Amino acid sequence: MQIDAKSPNGKPGFKQPALVHTALGHVRKAGDYLPAIFFFSGFIWDALTIGRHVNALDLLIFAVYLLVAGLILFLIARPSPLENSTHRIVVLFRKHYAPRFPYFVLQFLFGSLFSALFILYFKSSSHWLAWLMSLALGVLLVANEFLESQYKRFTLSWAMFGLCAMLLFNFALPFLIGSLHAVWFYLSTLMGAVLAYSLYRNTPQHFGSIQPVGWLAGLLMLAYLVDMIPPVPLVKREVTVAYAINKVGHDYLLTQQVADWWRFWRENSDALKLAPGQRAYCFSSVFAPAGLKTRLYHRWEHYEQKQGWKTQSRIGFDVSGGRFDGFRGYTYKQNLAAGDWRVRVETENEKTIAVYKFTVESVSAAPLTVQRRY
Numbered sequence: 001m002q003i004d005a006k007s008p009n010g011k012p013g014f015k016q017p018a019l020v021h022t023a024l025g026h027v028r029k030a031g032d033y034l035p036a037i038f039f040f041s042g043f044i045w046d047a048l049t050i051g052r053h054v055n056a057l058d059l060l061i062f063a064v065y066l067l068v069a070g071l072i073l074f075l076i077a078r079p080s081p082l083e084n085s086t087h088r089i090v091v092l093f094r095k096h097y098a099p100r101f102p103y104f105v106l107q108f109l110f111g112s113l114f115s116a117l118f119i120l121y122f123k124s125s126s127h128w129l130a131w132l133m134s135l136a137l138g139v140l141l142v143a144n145e146f147l148e149s150q151y152k153r154f155t156l157s158w159a160m161f162g163l164c165a166m167l168l169f170n171f172a173l174p175f176l177i178g179s180l181h182a183v184w185f186y187l188s189t190l191m192g193a194v195l196a197y198s199l200y201r202n203t204p205q206h207f208g209s210i211q212p213v214g215w216l217a218g219l220l221m222l223a224y225l226v227d228m229i230p231p232v233p234l235v236k237r238e239v240t241v242a243y244a245i246n247k248v249g250h251d252y253l254l255t256q257q258v259a260d261w262w263r264f265w266r267e268n269s270d271a272l273k274l275a276p277g278q279r280a281y282c283f284s285s286v287f288a289p290a291g292l293k294t295r296l297y298h299r300w301e302h303y304e305q306k307q308g309w310k311t312q313s314r315i316g317f318d319v320s321g322g323r324f325d326g327f328r329g330y331t332y333k334q335n336l337a338a339g340d341w342r343v344r345v346e347t348e349n350e351k352t353i354a355v356y357k358f359t360v361e362s363v364s365a366a367p368l369t370v371q372r373r374y
Contacts, residue, residue, distance in 0.1 A: 056175075058116070059168070059171065059172050059175060062112075062113060062116060062168050063168065063172070065109045065112055065113055066109075066113065066161075066164055066165055066168060068105075068109060069106055069109040069110065069113075069161055069164070070161060070195075070199050072102050072105055072106055072109075073106075073154075073157055073158070073161060073199065073203070074199060074202075074203055075102070076102050076154075106157060106160075110160050110161075110164060113164045113167075113168065114137060114140050114164070117137055117164075117167050117168070117171075118134065118137040120171070120232065120235065121133055121134045121137055121229075121230060121232070122134040122137075129226065129227055129228040130227075130228060130229065130230050130352065132228060133223060133228050133229055133230075140163075154208025154209075155208035155209045155212060156208075157208065158196060158200055158208055158209070158210050158212070158213060159212040159213060159216065161196055161199075162192060162193055162195075162196035162210075162212070162213030162216060162217075163192075163213075163216050164192075165191075165192035165193075165195050165196055166188070166189045166191075166192030166193060166216065166217060166220055167192070167220075168192070169188035169189070169191050169192040170185055170188045170189060170192075170220075170229075170232055171232045171233050172188070173187065173188035173191070174188070174232065174233055174292070175233045175289050175292075178289075178291040178292040178293065179292070179294070180231055180234070180292070180294050180347050180348070180349070180351075181349070182224070182349050182351075185221075185224050185229075186221060186224075189217050189220050189221055190217065192217070193213050193214060193216075193217040196210065196213045197210055197213065227350075227351060227352055230351075230352070230353065231347045231351040231352075231353055233288075233289055233292075234286050234287065234288055234347070234353055235286065235287040236284075236285075236286055236287075236345070236353055236354040237285040237286060237287055238283070238284065238285040238374060239282070239283070239284045239285075239343070239345060239354045239356040240254070240256070240268065240270075240282075240283055240356065240374075241256070241270065241272060241280060241281065241282050241283070241343075241356070241358050242254040242255055242256045242268075242280075242281045242283060243255045243256065243257070243272075243278070243279070243280070243281070243369060244279075244281065245281050245283060245330050248373070251373045251374065252283065252328060252330075252373070252374045253371055253372075253373055254281075254283055254371065254372050254373075254374060255369050255370075255371050256268035256269070256369060256370055256371070256372060257269045257271070257272055257273065257367050257368070257369055257370075258367070258368045258369060258370045267370050267372060268370060268372065270356075270357070270358040270359070271358065271359045271361065272336075272358060272359065272360050272361070273361045273362075273363040273367040274336060274360055274361070274362060274363065275362075275363060275364060275365075275366065276335070276362070277334060277335060278334070279332045279333070279334050280332060280333055280334075280336050280360070281330050281331070281332040282298050282300070282330060282331055282332070282343045282356065283328065283329075283330040283374060284296070284298070284328070284329060284330070284343075284345045284354065284356075285327065285328045285374065286319065286327055286345065286353055286354075287327070288319055288327055293318070293319070294318075294319060294347065294348065295316050295317065295318050295319070295348050296316065296317060296318075296319055296329060296345060296346065296347065296348075296353070297314050297315065297316045297317075297345070297346045297347075297348070297350075298314070298315050298316075298317075298331040298343050298344070298345060298346075299311055299313075299314045299343065299344040299346055300312045300313045300314075300315070300331075300333050300341070300343055301341065301342050301343070301344065302336075302337060302339060302340070302341055303339060303340040303341070303342075309342065312333065313333060314346075315331040316348075317329040317330075317331065328374065336360045337360065338360050338361055338362045339359070339360060340357065340359055341357070341358055341359065341360055342355055342356060342357040342358070343355070343356050343358075
C-alpha cells in the first residue's frame with residue numbers, strides 16, 4: 001500500500017510507502033515527549049553539578065548555548081535555500097519537521113540556560129528579595145516548556161535571548177575580571193542588551209520587536225539597586241554560629257550548641273544560650289572564583305520592638321577566590337542582648353550574599369555542645 005503525497009506546489013508528487021508514513025507518525029509522537037524528557041534530565045543534572053562551585057567550563061558551555069540560539073534566530077529570518085527543492089528527503093523534512101525544528105531547539109537552549117541560572121541564583125539567595133528573583137527565573141523555566149509555539153512570535157524570542165545574554169554576562173564579566181564592583185554588573189547588563197540589539201539589526205528581516213530587551217535591562221538594573229539580585233558569581237556555601245572556633249590543619253573546628261532532640265536532622269542549634277560576657281562567633285563559607293579578591297563583611301543586627309532590625313556592628317575580612325570548598329571567615333561579638341539576631345554576609349558595596357537568623361538566651365550554666373569540622 002502506498003499513500004499519495006503532494007509536492008509544495010500542490011501537484012501530485014512521489015508515492016510515500018505506508019510503512020514510512022506510520023514510522024514518521026510514531027517518531028512525531030515520540031518527539032512530543034522530548035521537551036519533558038530534556039527538562040527533567042537537564043534540571044536534575046544541573047542541580048547535581050552546578051552551584052557547588054562555578055568554573056570557566058560551565059560559563060563556556062552556557063556561552064555556546066547562547067551563541068547557537070543567536071545563530072538560529074539569525075537563520076530563521078533568512079530565506080531557506082531548500083524552499084523550492086523537490087527532493088523526497090527535503091520535502092519530508094520540510095513538511096514534518098522544518099516548521100517546528102528551530103523553535104524546538106530554541107526552547108531547549110533557553111530551557112538549559114534558565115535551568116542553570118535558576119540553580120545558581122537560588123543557591124545564592126538568602127533573603128526574600130533575592131528569592132523573588134529566583135522565583136521569577138523558576139517561573140520562566142517552567143513556562144519555557146509551554147512556549148515552543150510562541151517562539152514564532154519573534155518578540156518573545158528576542159526578549160528571551162536578551163534576558164539570557166544579560167544574566168549570563170552578569171555572571172561571566174565579574175568572574176573573568178575578578179571584581180565585584182557594581183560597575184561590572186551595569187556594564188555586563190548593557191553588553192547583553194547590545195548583543196541582542198546588534199543581532200536583531202543585522203538579521204535580514206526584522207521580525208518582531210526588540211524593545212522588550214531594553215525594558216528588561218532597566219528592570220535588572222533596578223533590581224540590583226534594591227538588592228534583589230545576589231552578588232554573582234559568589235555562591236553561598238555555609239553560614240552558622242558557634243561558641244568557639246579553632247583552626248585545626250586545613251579545617252575549622254566549631255564548638256556549637258547541640259540541637260533539640262526532636263530536630264534529629266541536624267546536630268547544632270541556632271538558639272544560643274550565652275553566659276554574661278561570653279562571645280558568639282559567626283562563621284561563613286562563600287565560593288569565589290579563582291583570581292577574585294574582595295573583602296566581605298558580617299553585619300550583626302539585633303531586632304528591637306520599636307525600631308526593627310538595628311545594626312550593632314559591621315566587621316570585615318578578606319577573601320581570595322579559587323578554593324573548591326569555598327573561602328571561610330568568621331567574626332565575633334561579645335555581650336549579646338537576649339532576643340532575635342541575624343548576621344548578613346555582605347560585599348563591600350553592601351550587596352547581600354546570605355542572611356543567618358538565630359536567637360540568644362541569657363543563662364548562667366554552660367549548655368551542652370558539639371564540635372563540627374568545616
